[in-house]
Amino acid sequence: MSAAAIVVVAIAFGALGGWWFTLFVAVLIARTTFELWRLLSRAGYQPSLAATLSTAAAAFIGVRLPNLFIFIPALTLVLLVTLARQLQRAQARTFGDWAVSFAGGFYLGWTGGHLAELIVLPPDGRWWLALTLITLWSADSTAYVFGRLLGKHKLAPAISPGKTWEGYIAGLIASTLSGILLGALAPFGALVGAIAGVLVGALSPLGDLVESMIKRQAHAKDSGKLIPGHGGLFDRIDSLLWASVIVTYVAIIASGNFQLP
Numbered sequence: 001m002s003a004a005a006i007v008v009v010a011i012a013f014g015a016l017g018g019w020w021f022t023l024f025v026a027v028l029i030a031r032t033t034f035e036l037w038r039l040l041s042r043a044g045y046q047p048s049l050a051a052t053l054s055t056a057a058a059a060f061i062g063v064r065l066p067n068l069f070i071f072i073p074a075l076t077l078v079l080l081v082t083l084a085r086q087l088q089r090a091q092a093r094t095f096g097d098w099a100v101s102f103a104g105g106f107y108l109g110w111t112g113g114h115l116a117e118l119i120v121l122p123p124d125g126r127w128w129l130a131l132t133l134i135t136l137w138s139a140d141s142t143a144y145v146f147g148r149l150l151g152k153h154k155l156a157p158a159i160s161p162g163k164t165w166e167g168y169i170a171g172l173i174a175s176t177l178s179g180i181l182l183g184a185l186a187p188f189g190a191l192v193g194a195i196a197g198v199l200v201g202a203l204s205p206l207g208d209l210v211e212s213m214i215k216r217q218a219h220a221k222d223s224g225k226l227i228p229g230h231g232g233l234f235d236r237i238d239s240l241l242w243a244s245v246i247v248t249y250v251a252i253i254a255s256g257n258f259q260l261p
């Protein structure tokens with residue numbers, strides 16, 4: 001039921017498009033940034049929530065609103081101000097605490113900006129968003145089923161013992177096929193859909209492994225308890241962030257216009 005509710009909300013805001021979808025993604029990223037900050041705290045760091053959130057906001061704006069030319073000065077200001085504030089502290093890991101705050105915020109804001117950017121990519125961003133979601137969900141679901149049924153060879157046992165090569169390959173095949181099928185219906189065509197499907201199936205699991213690595217350091221099973229039966233938002237969108245980056249640049253290359261709208 002929780003998963004169904006998430007899908008319905010995502011589709012609704014995707015259908016609205018434009019700034020409604022951007023606002024929706026911005027809220028997701030803000031909440032996910034909070035969950036990451038909490039994980040870093042549990043991992044033994046003393047990260048700054050203000051630094052993490054402000055860096056995420058600057059990076060998000062830099063991707064979603066590139067024509068405003070405020071990304072570089074905004075991110076520079078955040079970098080210098082948050083680093084200067086660390087001078088008030090006299091602890092052995094002060095710089096490390098700042099570094100994980102800045103890097104964590106940048107990671108989520110930058111990739112989250114690509115998720116928001118999908119909806120405005122030509123010729124119709126809704127097709128690119130649909131391609132991202134369908135290929136990713138196909139990969140995740142198929143990998144889970146085949147991994148449980150046939151999985152014997154661990155993909156990354158030190159980070160995520162549940163993932164297997166059998167599930168990974170099955171997910172890759174499923175994402176490729178779903179990309180081809182959707183592409184045949186979409187303006188960008190089956191070939192572009194296939195390329196996106198292959199890349200999403202091959203690379204998006206890295207997003208999940210990155211989050212698993214962070215959770216393992218924090219000795220946490222989930223990033224939060226916001227979604228019953230699913231954990232936190234970070235648990236739900238870790239792979240989606242990577243898939244969004246992949247499809248964004250597939251769309252840009254396919255259009256021949258090598259810049260963000």
